[in-house]
Amino acid sequence: MLYKLLSYILPVKIFQAKSKLSKTIEITWVNGELVMDSENTNYSYGSLQRILRKGLNHLGFEKISKMNNALILGVAGGSVIKTLVDEINFKGQITGVDIDPNIIKIANDYFKLDEIKNLNIVIDDAFEFVLKTKERYDLIVIDIFQDTTMPNFLFEKFFINRICFLLQSKGVVLFNTMCLSSKDNLRNQNLIEEINDDSYKIQSIPRVEVHNELIIIEKLD
Template identity: 65%
Template sequence: MIKKILSYFIPINIYRKNSEINKSLEVTWTNGQLVLDSKNTNYSYGSLQRILRKGLHYIGFERVRKFESILVLGVAGGSVIKTLVDEIKFKGEITGVELDPNVIEIANTYFGLNQIPNLKIINDDAFEFVLKTKEKYDLIIIDIFQDTKMPNFLFEDFFINRINFLLNVDGFILFNTMTLNKKDKERNASYRLRFNSDYSVRMYPKVEDHNELFTIKKLK
C-alpha cells in the first residue's frame, strides 16, 4: 500500500527480469496502478490499456458483450483481457496467445490472469497458432510488439488472409499498430488496402502519440 501511494509521486519498480524475447521486462507502480513495461514502451496497463479500451469502445461494448469467442494475439500483462472481463463483463471464451513464457509468468503473478475462469492462455508463436487452430472467432485482437518493433509477418498477405479466414461473419479484428516514422505510416496505408469490399475497415490515427488502431468488420 505504501508503494502504491508513493507511486503517485514517483514510479516504484517492484520487479525486473531480462527476457530473451523481450529483453527487459519491468513491473512498476505508476500513479497507483501496476504496469508492465519493456525497455522503451508500455506493454500492459497504462497507455496500452487506454488504447485498446478505445478500440473496444469503437466496436461497441454492448456488441462485444454478445460475442461468444475472442482471440487475443499478444497477451503481455493482459490489460485488454481485464477490460473485457472486468469492465465489459464478457462471459464468453477468451483465448490468449503469448510467445514469451516470462510474460505469462508475470501476468499470472502480478496481474492475476490465471484467476479468470473463461480465459485460456497458450504459450505459442502467434503465426504458428493461427496456422494450427481450427476454431473461429467473433473478435480477434492483434497486439504484438517486441519492444517498439512489430514483426513483419503481421502485414504479409498470408497472415492477413489466415486471420480473415478465422473470423466469423459480422466479427471484428482490432489491430493495434505503432507508427514511429514515415515508413510505418506507409506500411499502415498499404495494410488498409489489403481488404476488399467484404470488409469494412476503419483506421483511428493518433490514439496515443505513436499508435494507430484498425477496426475491421467482416461483412460476408
C-alpha cells in the same frame, strides 16, 4: 500499500527481469496502478490499456459483451483481457496466445490472469497458432510487440487473409500498431489498401496515445 501511495508522487519499480524478445520486462506502480513495461514502451495497463479500450469502445461494449469467443494475439500482462472481463463483462471464451512463457508467469504473479475462469492461455507463436487453429472467432485482437518493434509477418498479406478467414460472420479484428516513422505510416497504408474486398469494412483510428494507430477490420457477412 506504501508503494502504491508513493507512486502518486513518482513511479516505483518493484520487479525487473531480462527478456529474450523484449530486452527487459518491468513491473511498476504508477499513479496507484500496476503497469508492465518493456525497455522502451508500455506493454500492459497504462497507455496500452487506454489504447485498446478506445478501440473496444469504438466497436461498442454492448456489442462485444454479446460475443461468444475472442482471440488475443499477444497477451503480455493481459490488460485487454482485463478490460473485456472487468469492464465489458465478457462471458464468452477468451483464448490468449503469447510466445513467451516467462511473461505469462509474470502476468499471473502480478495481474492474476490465471484466476480468470473463461481464459485459456496458449504458449505459441502467433503465426503458427493462426495456421493451426480450427476455431472461428467473433473478436480477434492483435497486439504483438517486441519492445517497440513489430514482427514483419503481421503485415504480410497471407497472415492478414488468414486472420480474416478465422472471423465468424460479423466478426471484428482490432489491430494495434505502432507508427514511429514515415515508413511505418506507409506500411499501414499499404495494409489497408491490400484488404480490397467487399466482404470487409476497414477503418483506422490514427494517433492514439501519439504513436499508435488502430486498424479495425469488420466482416460484413
